[in-house]
Amino acid sequence: xxxxxxxxxxxxxxxxxxxxxxxxxxxxxxxxxxxxxxxxxxxxxxxxxxxxxxxxxxxxxxxxxxxxxxxxxxxxxxxxxxxxxxxxxxxxxxxxxxxxxxxxxxxxxxxxxxxxxxxxxxxxxxxxxxxxxxxxxxxxxxxxxxxxxxxxxxxxxxxxxxxxxxxxxxxxxxxxxxxxxxxxxxxxxxxxxxxxxxxxxxxxxxxxxxxxxxxxxxxxxxxxxxxxxxxxxxxxxxxxxxxxxxxxxxxxxxxxxxxxxxxxxxxxxxxxxxxxxxxxxxxxxxxxxxxxxxxxxxxxxxxxxxxxxxxxxxxxxxxxxxxxxxxxxxxxxxxxxxxxxxxxxxxxxxxxxxxxxxxxxxxxxxxxxxxxxxxxxxxxxxxxxxxxxxx
Amino acid sequence: xxxxxxxxxxxxxxxxxxxxxxxxxxxxxxxxxxxxxxxxxxxxxxxxxxxxxxxxxxxxxxxxxxxxxxxxxxxxxxxxxxxxxxxxxxxxxxxxxxxxxxxxxxxxxxxxxxxxxxxxxxxxxxxxxxxxxxxxxxxxxxxxxxxxxxxxxxxxxxxxxxxxx
Numbered sequence: 001x002x003x004x005x006x007x008x009x010x011x012x013x014x015x016x017x018x019x020x021x022x023x024x025x026x027x028x029x030x031x032x033x034x035x036x037x038x039x040x041x042x043x044x045x046x047x048x049x050x051x052x053x054x055x056x057x058x059x060x061x062x063x064x065x066x067x068x069x070x071x072x073x074x075x076x077x078x079x080x081x082x083x084x085x086x087x088x089x090x091x092x093x094x095x096x097x098x099x100x101x102x103x104x105x106x107x108x109x110x111x112x113x114x115x116x117x118x119x120x121x122x123x124x125x126x127x128x129x130x131x132x133x134x135x136x137x138x139x140x141x142x143x144x145x146x147x148x149x150x151x152x153x154x155x156x157x158x159x160x161x162x163x164x165x166x167x168x169x170x171x172x173x174x175x176x177x178x179x180x181x182x183x184x185x186x187x188x189x190x191x192x193x194x195x196x197x198x199x200x201x202x203x204x205x206x207x208x209x210x211x212x213x214x215x216x217x218x219x220x221x222x223x224x225x226x227x228x229x230x231x232x233x234x235x236x237x238x239x240x241x242x243x244x245x246x247x248x249x250x251x252x253x254x255x256x257x258x259x260x261x262x263x264x265x266x267x268x269x270x271x272x273x274x275x276x277x278x279x280x281x282x283x284x285x286x287x288x289x290x291x292x293x294x295x296x297x298x299x300x301x302x303x304x305x306x307x308x309x310x311x312x313x314x315x316x317x318x319x320x321x322x323x324x325x326x327x328x329x330x331x332x333x334x335x336x337x338x339x340x341x342x343x344x345x346x347x348x349x350x351x352x353x354x355x356x357x358x359x360x361x362x363x364x365x366x367x368x369x370x371x372x373x374x375x376x377x378x379x380x381x382x383x384x385x386x387x388x389x390x391x
Numbered sequence: 392x393x394x395x396x397x398x399x400x401x402x403x404x405x406x407x408x409x410x411x412x413x414x415x416x417x418x419x420x421x422x423x424x425x426x427x428x429x430x431x432x433x434x435x436x437x438x439x440x441x442x443x444x445x446x447x448x449x450x451x452x453x454x455x456x457x458x459x460x461x462x463x464x465x466x467x468x469x470x471x472x473x474x475x476x477x478x479x480x481x482x483x484x485x486x487x488x489x490x491x492x493x494x495x496x497x498x499x500x501x502x503x504x505x506x507x508x509x510x511x512x513x514x515x516x517x518x519x520x521x522x523x524x525x526x527x528x529x530x531x532x533x534x535x536x537x538x539x540x541x542x543x544x545x546x547x548x549x550x551x552x553x554x555x556x
Contacts, residue, residue, distance in 0.1 A: 018501035029417035
């Protein structure tokens with residue numbers, strides 16, 4: 001048995017993930033009754049079939065390029081009369097084009113769990129979910145290694161905690177695999193388990209995740225599971241951001257190494273990964289990421305609020321037992337921003353601007369005093385006026 | 392792939408097990424066609440392949456109909472790809488830069504590497520990694536020898552290893 005007979009496990013996983021991504025975009029098989037009457041064993045040679053089916057939006061086809069197209073809905077109606085079935089497939093214009101399942105930020109607007117209607121506790125911070133076709137390993141410096149698979153992933157925020165994991169996709173069926181999340185104590189019940197895990201499962205460690213059916217109609221996504229489980233989302237329009245995984249900044253604080261990267265898709269947010277060097281077994285001042293365990297987040301508190309007119313922002317406080325605490329603030333502002341200010345009741349600090357790929361957004365990051373008070377981040381233009389980011 | 396015309400088809404289902412055969416394999420065939428020809432062509436490819444297979448005089452005597460349909464889809468992808476290349480060349484000549492739809496995302500390197508494989512290697516790779524078939528099962532499915540399957544898979548893996556290293 002030679003090396004050609006096997007690939008490294010990581011490469012095998014990437015191939016499986018990539019195929020899962022493509023097959024996830026497979027259309028529904030045409031019904032048998034819609035096949036051409038060439039099946040009647042006529043002498044006419046088979047001719048190309050005319051399909052009145054939905055056009056898939058923005059797919060990642062193997063080797064056939066990419067194009068963004070809107071979905072046109074077609075609702076065939078069938079009339080059964082005796083032993084004959086007549087199917088009429090008609091074109092039907094949708095007033096709202098179907099949003100892409102992948103990459104759209106979906107905000108929870110309703111549903112039913114355990115027989116009870118889902119209630120959105122804070123309309124200003126609705127639970128959200130995003131499904132990404134693939135993770136692109138960022139261009140890391142020499143010696144650093146991206147361990148993320150090339151398969152579909154999902155991310156969620158419940159208005160308090162956020163997290164995500166890998167996603168298994170089979171046509172219209174999705175199954176979240178594993179979940180990592182922040183562990184902030186919230187003042188209202190978290191929707192993280194409601195969204196992706198059985199209602200009585202714990203955050204800690206792997207959980208048995210449900211298999212869900214996905215369906216997008218217009219700007220609405222419906223996820224249905226067993227026992228009447230159903231979640232309904234609405235698409236949230238956001239401008240484009242850099243490719244997922246783009247490393248914005250890496251740093252080393254007294255409590256550990258951290259890395260800010262772009263969450264990808266249409267969502268202008270950064271994501272912080274903090275690794276505890278002691279758990280990774282690395283004693284050097286600069287550790288390679290492969291030596292660390294990205295899942296060993298030691299995030300103590302995280303907030304992600306969006307007051308009207310303010311930029312999306314996040315503040316995390318990281319700690320390592322027996323060493324200390326630090327708070328890092330980071331987020332995204334319009335590209336024309338001259339400076340960024342962090343303001344709380346006790347502190348005002350200027351944050352550092354960071355270049356992001358593209359010309360629409362800039363990032364900001366900075367270390368601020370540990371502070372549990374509400375905070376605000378202001379983007380200031382060259383004329384010393386606040387910039388409006390919008391939602 | 393979308394049609395602007397109304398299509399109607401009358402099908403007499405009495406006594407036909409073709410419908411049951413099709414329903415049993417449709418999802419798998421569409422997945423295969425999607426992986427080999429892309430989602431936008433998958434439905435056309437499967438429809439044409441199934442019609443061609445079931446309209447064949449030899450169809451009633453076919454034993455393993457699932458494998459027969461798999462081979463039909465692969466063959467249809469091959470001929471579909473040739474005509475698609477000709478059509479795309481015509482469209483590129485006709486379209487100006489303003490009419491070209493911008494790409495939404497860059498093609499991931501893994502998908503690009505898979506796309507660059509010859510059709511047979513791509514098919515074997517798909518059946519190995521997606522359908523989790525053994526070389527012997529793939530050989531039965533495609534109607535080729537097991538040694539050929541192993542050879543195609545080894546070559547595909549070598550190419551992928553080099554391009555994704």
